[in-house]
Amino acid sequence: MKPQAPRFDAFDADACREIAQDLANHEGPLLPILHALQDRFGYIDQAALPVIADVLNLSRAEVHGVVTFYHDFRSRPPGRHVVKICRAEACQALGAQKLFDEVAAASAENGAVTVEAVYCLGNCALSPAALIDGDLHGRLDTTRTLDLVAGR
C-alpha cells in the first residue's frame, strides 16, 4: 500500500477554535493545540493566534512568542510534500550538506515540495537520513531522495 501524502485542509477559524477548545483543559495545552493545528492545516495561520489566545486566556503576544520560538511551526502553508533532511554531524560525515543543498536547489522552483533542515532523526548509523512526508529514509543520495519524492 502506498502511503498517502499529507494533504492539508484550508485554514478555517471555526475549526481552529474547535480544536483549541477540545484540548484546552489538558495541562499545558498550547503545544498540543499548535501541533493539532499544524497537522490539520499544515501551518499556523496568523488568524489562529487571537483564537488560541482567546480560548486559553493568554495574550496574543504570548501565543505569538511560543509559535515563533519552535522550529516546527510554519507560518506559511507547505508544499504537498515535506522533506526534512538531517544536517547534523553523523549525516554530515556522509555528505548531508551536499544532499541538502542539491535537493533544496532541485526543489526550489517546485511549489509542491518543501525542503526543511532538521538536526538528527535518530538514524545516525544509516546516514544520510531524511523524513519524507513523515516516513524515515536512510542511506540517501540526491537522486534517490528526488525519486522517492516524485514517487509519492
Next chain:
Amino acid sequence: MTTKIYVPCDAASLSMGAEAVADAIRESGADVAVTRTGTRGLLWLEPLLEIEISGRRVGFGPVTPDDVPGILTRGEAHPLCLGPVEDIPYLKSQQRLTFQRCGVIDPVSLDDYKAHGGLKGLTHAVAMAPQAIVEEVTESGLRGRGGAGFPTGIKWNTVLKAKAPQKYIVCNADEGDSGTFADRILMEGDPFLLIEGMAIAGRAVGATRGYIYLRSEYPHAFRTLSRAIETARAAGVLGDDVLGSGVAFDMEVRLGAGAYICGEETSLLESLEGRRGQVRFKPPLPAVEGLFNKPTVINNVLSLAAVPTILAEGAAYYRDFGTGRSRGTLPIQLGGNVKRGGLIERAFGLSLREIVEDYGGGTLTGQPVHAVQVGGPLGAYWPTALFDTPLDYEAFAARGGMVGHGGVVVFDDTVDMAQQARFAFEFCAIESCGKCTPCRIGSTRGAETMDRVIAGDGEAVNLVRDLCGVMQDGSLCALGGLTHMPVLSALDNFPDHFPNQFPGAARDAAE
C-alpha cells in the same frame, strides 16, 4: 508446520525498507507467522530478518524484497544467512541489560513483555516502602544517562522528601544529540520497560502523573509509545490501581516542536507548560519546583529504563557492571561514516578503538578514520592518537571531553575540521534559547569568525579562542557553555586543519 519469522518495524529498519520485506513475505504465500519486533541494533544489517530454525532465531540481512523467496526456500543455505543472531559477535559480546528485549519481542505485546521478565521490577516495587526503592536505586550507582551523569537516587530522594499535593515524573525523550538513537530504539523496541521504569519512579517518590516529552522528529516512537500506554492502562499497569497496589500512576506522551534546547531539563519543563522553551535559573531545582512548580523527577529515557532491572535483580547486580564511578552499562551508539553502525550496550570502560575498529570495522567509505565526535554536538572531536581512552565519565572528562548520551560519530579523512568547528557555532546560534548574550550573540560571532579562519585569517583563531572563553564563562546552560568543546578540540587536536593560525597557538593553549 508454520514457520516463525521476525521482521523489525522500528524507524531505522523501516528507513531501509523493512515494510516492503514484510509485504514480500506475506505475498509469498508461505506458511509463516510473522512477528514485528524492534531492532536488535545491528543497524548495518537492517532490514534483518529472523527465521526460527530448530528452536533458534537465524538471521538474514540486509534483506531486500527480492531476496525473500530465495531465503524462504533455501533457508540457512542462502548467502545472506548470518547464522543464529545471538551468536553474531557484535551482539554476543554485549552485556544487554536495558536492551535485552529489543529486537526480540513484539514491542506492543504486554504478554511478550511479561514472558521475557517484564514487570518483575514494578511487582517488587509496589511491595516496597518508597524510601527502600530510592535506596535501591542509590545503591545501584545509576547515574543519569541524559548527559550530566547526576546520581539518580539522590535526585529521587529530594523529590521523595519534598512535601506537595502533586508530584510529577517527567521522562526526557528529547534525544536531541546528533549521533544518538538509543532512546528511540528503546521506545520503539521495548516501550513497556520505560513505562515500568516511570511507574516505579512514581511509586518511589509519591508522584501520580508522568509525562514523556518526546521530540517531534520521532513520529514512529510516538505511535509505539501511545499504543503501549493504552495497553498498559487497559491491563492495570497504569491507572488508579497500579498492579492492584492501590496506588495510582498514569502518563501521557507530549511532543516537542523541533527545539534542541528543550532537551535541557528546565527548558523542557517550560515547553511542557506551554511556553517558549527558555532555560530557567537554578535554584530552585526541578526536584523541588519543577513542572507547574511541583516537585518533579526528570530523567532521561535510559535512566528510567535501567530502573526495572535494578528493582528486579537488585542494586548489587547492576553495580557489578562498570568501572570506578561509572557503574552499570552504557548503551553506546555508533554512527556516521562507519561500516557497522549500531547500538552497543556494554559495561563502562570500552576504549574508543574497540568501538570504532572492532565493532565499527572502520569507515563505510573505506578511507582511514580521522576523527570521532563523542557526546553529541557539544562533545569533543577526538583524534585517533587518543583512541585508547576508555569510555567512562571520569576518563573522558580528564581529557577534555564528555561521554554525554553515548553517541560516537565517525569521520574519515575527507573531514574538514575547520568546517566542523564552524558548524558547532552555527548550531548553537540556531538553537540558542536567547536568554543570555554570550550564547545568543557569541555563537553568531563565532560562526563569522570561523569564516575568517577558513578564509585564511590566522589571527582570527585567537578571537575564536577568546570567544569560547566568554561563552563558557558567561552562559547559563551547557548549550552556550559547552560549545567550546567541539570548537577547541578541533583546533587543538587537529592543528593541521588550521594551517594559518599563529605558529604555536594551538600548542600554547594546550599547555
